[in-house]
Amino acid sequence: MAKLALTINGKSHAIEVDPETPLLWVLREWIGLTGTKYGCGVAQCGACTVHMDGVATRSCQIPAGSVGTAKIVTIEGLSPDGMSHPIQVAWLQHEVPQCGYCQSGQIMASAALLATKPQPTDADIADMVTNICRCGTYQRIKAAIHTAADLSVNANGKA
Amino acid sequence: MTQQLSRRFFLSASAAIGGGLSLGWSLPSAQAAETAAELGIWATIAPDDTVTIRIARSEMGQGTLTGLAQLVADELDADWRFVKAEYVSPEANLANKRAWGDMSTGGSRGIRASVEYVRKGGAVGRAMLIQAAAAKWGVPATECTTGLSVVAHTPTGRRLRYGEIAADAAKLPPPADVKVKTPAEWKLIGRGVKRLDTAEKLSGKLVYAIDVQLPDMLNAAITACPVFGGKLKSFDAAKIQSMPGVRHVVAVDDNAVAVVADKWYQAKMALAALPIVWDEGPNASIDSKQIAAHVATGLDAKDAGIGQQHGDFDAAFASAAKKIEAVYSSPFQHHATLEPMNCTAKFADGKVEVWVSSQNGDASLAAAAEAGGVKLADVKVHKHHLGGGFGRRGQQDPVKQAVQIAKQIPGKPIKLIWSREEDMAHGFYRPIAQAKMRAGLDAAGNVVALHGRLAAQSIAAYLAPARMVNGVDMIAFQGWTEEEFGYMAIPNLRLDDAIRNTHVPVGFWRGVNTNQNAVFMECFIDEVALAAGKDPVEFRRTLMAKNPRHLAVLNAVVERAGWGTPLPKGVFRGVAQNAGFGSYVAAVAEVSVTAKGEVTIHRIVAGTDCGYAVNPDQIAAQVEGSFVYGLSAMFSSEITIDKGRVVETNFDTYPVMKLAQMPKVETVLVPSGGFWGGVGEPTIAVAPPAVLNAIFAATGKRVRSLPLTHHDLSHA
Ligand code: FES
């Protein structure tokens, strides 16, 4: 057992946990943030994707003890109201989710992509968004990322 | 009586799950439910005009929640901006003599099997609102009209919002007989209105069953004997008792053991360390090779159930100028819903409560009662949206297990989650199937005889013996006989099936048997067209002379796809058609294959005639999604058996399609009206054969067994 202080969505959380416990389960079971999903546990599906210092990271692969001072952002912390990040706006517009179970991960992966590549090509998207969606929402994910890129540009242009 | 009861059930259901949400999907707060007026059993209207529509089926991504709400809201003449939806609880349905009908959600029946009664439900509400307004104004009801949640008295221009009159309306007896609208009067049906359940899927706030958190809750990880049919012999709980968080180690049924801990991750780690002895039973030496050989004995077996026949195949084939034969095969497939199987259960004071994502709320309730040994009336079921269903969540095995565990630890809610590995190992797989296809041509290249022989495992025999008809599993012929077979003009036709069961559990998988049957039939028809020296589309048109609906969809698709027009160098087309789940579908795929054999699907034009199209945008979403599911099975995924158990353990060994492989899918709707066809499943069948036919066009290689990863598609 180890005492850890994790910074999640801008708040510090003190927990006592086996440091080998994957961040995914710490988020879901120790902190109570269930928006980050379990799909495979072996880095295949991306349902557990969070941002670690801004980088899209599969949290099932990150031992809690290794997080240190890295800033974690989960789907619950992506935008203040849960719907205003350009990715979320575009997702709503394109009606991307079907069952929705993979979507936290898809959104987090896509938001991280936009942060590094504000105008991604289809090839960038295919490279960076490798999360599994069993409902098959890929076509709309692709379209919505392009829409979100345009939204961001417009918003920045106005600012 | 109905209204009283249902009110009480809805209140308890909403209180238990809690959490008001924005935009359309919500469990109403107790207060809102208190003030909302019930108009019949399908809708309530609150003073602020909020219309809450009750949904008995399950939302698993297919959009049925929104589609059903559209049907009710249209008849109600409700303003869509005010519409929300909530689940009918299974216990309310039970207590009200199934007033809300069948809760089972599968077979693309969500809309087509409930359309009549839910529309009537909406019409009842509208009639009550008109009646109440007319009484208030002292005018004849016939002078009142409705629209956008307002009743208007046309002669005087007076208006009442639904929210203003709903309480009065609710006091009236629901009329027994109401007329539903004609298609010309529809305002919401046929419109691509926004889904009601999107917002909370973007914020991470939607609580799936796997996310349920309850006071005092413990978490369980489970493993059942990996060999199907095997039993649990013993386990050594002492070895893991001191591991972090571990509270209980319990046997579940006669074939599984579960570790219950404070956290699920702790339970999973402890389970992995638990020494377990299995009695693997008689199936422990079976492998995929043996299974394939066993299934193959059906290909030429004398004994086979007839799905459909006319004319005299044997005589016509014997005298045919040219004969074509081919054998096809298709492996077991897993559902692999992205939300692994799970269920939370609490057993206390002889009562059972479960929190579950289920395709059938009624069946979950019955399973919980049986496993808990309690009366049906002593079970409460909290329905959560499903993180994927695809047929798997019609089965209630996780519910039974969760209740069996909870019963051994009374008073505490127990959340049982299957690891992905457990989920892969204990599915109800899409059946293994082979087919021997034979066709005879006359000298002019006309098809004079066609025989499709299936040799396949039977879902009906395994899951629904009552659906066997004289030993024949009619489900096996889906796509060949379920709706009218598309090539009825063939004068001598026989479609039959030699059932070859295995020890592997099988079940309903999105599109069920239309998947492999369409590959067998549509790839073979391409082979026959080639032998006849004819264009695959022209060839099919001739065979479809007696099937105008099939033909119309095919024509719409080939026209949009520009069949016959030039394509970029290296890109080739393939076509396929099918009918199933009440709808007619066709597709044209554009594919290229590199010299090394790498396949790219550039575009698929997909057509569907589902009669009436309730929500065109959601139909397009279902087409796109079904293609990903179907093409995953075509490209790369399969379940194989060794030592009696499933070999694949996770998505690394059961690879599925990702965004990089996604073609551009264009949905063409050809709704011919007059019937309500399904949309979640029908189209899935045509993507793989259309792509395989295009691969043949590109490479000259005819793929007759799946998945594609077994084949070298390199070509000069
Ligand atoms: S749960 Fe982490 S990648 Fe699947």
Ligand code: FES
């Ligand atoms: S929306 Fe269901 S898994 Fe992606």
